[in-house]
Amino acid sequence: MVEKSKKAEVLNLSFGYSPAVKVIRSINLPIYQNTVTALIGPSGCGKSTLLRCFNRMHDLYGQVKYEGEIKLYPESVNILSSTVDPIEVRMKVGMVFQKPNPFPKSIFENIAYGLRVRGIKKRSYIDDKVEDSLKKAGLWDEVSSRLHTSAAALSGGQQQRLCIARALATEPDLLLLDEPTSALDPISTAHIEELLAELKKSVTILMVTHNLHQAARTADYTAFMYLGDLIEFGESDQIFTNPKEQRTENYITGRFG
Amino acid sequence: MKEGFSDPKSFKRRAREVKELLIKSILFCCAASSVLITFGVVWTLLKEALPFFQEVSFGQFLFDTEWTPLFEDPKYGIMTLVSGTLLTTFIALTVAIPLGTITAVFLSEYCSANVREILKPVLELLAAVPTVVYGYFALLFVTPLLQKIIPDLASFNALSAGLVMGVMIIPYVSSLTEDAMRAVPVYLREGSLALGASNFQTSFKVIVPSAFSGIASAYVLGISRALGETMVVAIAAGLQPRLSFNPLESTETLTAYIVQVSMGDLPQGSIGYKTIYVAGSVLLLFTLVFNLIGQRIRSRVEKKAK
Structure with missing residues (x-):
């Protein structure tokens, strides 16, 4: 695979909910533009904690202190800096949760919501954007008649x-x-996996998954985490066929985890 | 030794079945008693209220503009009391619903757990103050205060009674509203914030609509409390039935009339005695209607959510 430009980069990041206990320690991880990067590892390894640093979700739960940086390119801004507004970070970094969480609104209003909170009022723009996003998510044909x-x-x-x-x-x-697929049946899961290949043409994706096959199938890069440390990062082909670390091999072959 | 299956006619088996049946009957009686009492109350009210209409026509009852059942020339225009009740209730709700909702939003979405733990009990203390105290507070503190701003405010008036009643109802509204908001799953809150929404946008565009059925119940409870409140209005709003929606004048509510008349010595069976029950029935009708509306809203919202 050709070396791509970086969209984001984690630099020496440590984070814990209390200062004494670090859930993740000294993570270094590049995120390449227009790729899918999978974070894998056993439960409690800190992969979701790492993911939630990228949109500052931890800020919702009291005073938190991030040590280290996550740089977002091309701006090259450390989005964890206390001078950066978390709301602005979340405007640039979208998130999809484990459990589908549509708002109790219409299909149209669900999608328009993100635009409306940005103060966009122009009806034609919102209409176009709703259609465009639904098409990208492969849902337009199913819902266009009942938006x-x-x-x-x-x-x-x-x-x-x-x-x-x-x-x-x-x-x-x-x-x-x-x-994103842990609450879904296999057919819906396949749907979403197909979608990822299409989506990465326009957006960079970072995904936490428990499903190793899913990581192998859909991710260009895979990072294996264990007990708060990043053990190994590389192209998925290499991680799943020829891991350098013993612990990675043990995990992907099902010997623990 | 392992025991086999018992004979259905054995004593042990019978004893257990009888015990279960007994427990079930006791539980049923407890559950049924509240229903029976409700019916009992309705029956008592109607038994005395219905004969009233043998003496007074519905037309007089609904369209007379005065309520003077104990005068030489009695008039029975219930709308005077209804207007007083609706007026004070409306004033109370204009205080309680906005303030209660905003308080709930603050408690649920903005303040830290520590602040909430202090603030919530203090707020609920508002509901613990005896209503007679609120009544005198309205009469002796709020009214003189308001008279400084509005000089022609009567010393008994609907405005200050309504305002104080509203304050009294805030904890009912805010407490239930907050419960409803906090019951909104955290993934909806995070979903909204993750899209770059502010706390304010999340609160009012996602959390409040999601919690709407619970919030509607809170409002209905507030309305019922306001309609049924007696002491504050009896003390501070005056005891003059008046077909008017002017908040600056004195007025009389259905409840205040009942108190006023019940304290006199009316002969049982007299027309004045029956008016107490008529006023009570009308009040019951109002709270019933609002409860039904509340249930309707709730079930509709719940259906929509499914």
């Missing part, structure tokens, strides 16, 4: 694609996916 009905009536897989569309509507630089 103004409740999003709660959609199936779980459709809801998750709606959440992806909702995140895409705001044109994020980076899209975070936190185990």
Whole structure:
């Protein structure tokens, strides 16, 4: 694979909910533009904690202190800096959660929400953006005739694609996916995996997953984490066929984790 | 030794079945008693209220503009009391609903757990103050204060009674509203914030709509409290039935009338005695209607969410 330019980079990042206990320690990780990077590792290894640093979600739960940096390119700004507004970070970094979480609004309003909170009022722009995002998320054909009905009536897989569309509507630089298919059936999962290949043409994706096959199938790069440390990072082909670290090999071959 | 299955006719088996049945019956009686009492109350009210209409026509009852059942020339225009009730209730709600909701938003979405733990009990203390104290507070503190701003405010008036009643109701509204908001799953809150929404946008565009059925119940409870409140209005709003929606004048509510008349010595069976029950029935009708509306809203929202 050709070396790509970096979209973001984690530099020596340590983070814990209390100063004494670090959940992740000295993480260094490049995120390449227009690729899918998977974070894998056993439960409690800190991969979701790392993911949630990228959009400053930890800031919602009291005073937190990030040590180290996450640089977002091309601005080359440390988004963890206390001088950076977390809301501005979240405007650039979208997120899709483990459990589909459509708002109790219509399909249309769910997608328009991100635009509306940015103060966008122009009806034609919102209309276009809703259609465009739904098409990108592969949901347009299924919902175009009922945009103004409740999003709660959609199936779980459709809801998750709606959440992806909702995140895409705001044109994020980076899209975070936190185990996006763990609550879905295999068909919906396949749908979303196919989608990722298409999406990475326009957005850089960082994904936490418990499903190693999913990482192998969809991710260009994979990072293996264990007990708060980043053990190994590389192209997925290499990680899954020829890991350099013993612990990575043990994990992907199912010997622990 | 392992025991086999018991014979259905054995004593042990029978005893257990009888015990279960007994427990079930006791539980049923407890549950049924509240329903029975409700029916009992309605029956008592109607038993005395219905004969009233043998003496007074519905037309007089609904369209007379005065309520003077104990005078030489009695008039029975219930709308005077209804207007007083609705007026004070409306004033109370204009205080309680905005302040209660905003307080709930602050408690649920903005303040830290520490602040909430102090603030919530203090707020609930508002509900612990005896209503008679609120009544005198309205009469002796709020009214003189308001008279400085509005000189022609009567010393008994709907405005200060309503305002104080509103303050009294705030904790009912805010407490239930806050519960409803905090019951909104954290993933909806995070979903909104992750899209770059501010706390304010998240609160009012996602959390409040999601919690709407619970919030509607809070409002309905507030309305019921305001309609049924007696002491504050009896003390501070005056006891003059008046078909008017002017908050600056004195007025009389259904509840205040009941108190006023009940304290006199009316002969049982007299028309004046029956008016107490009529006023009570009308009040019950109002709270019933608001409760039904609340249930309607709730079930509609819940259906929509599914």
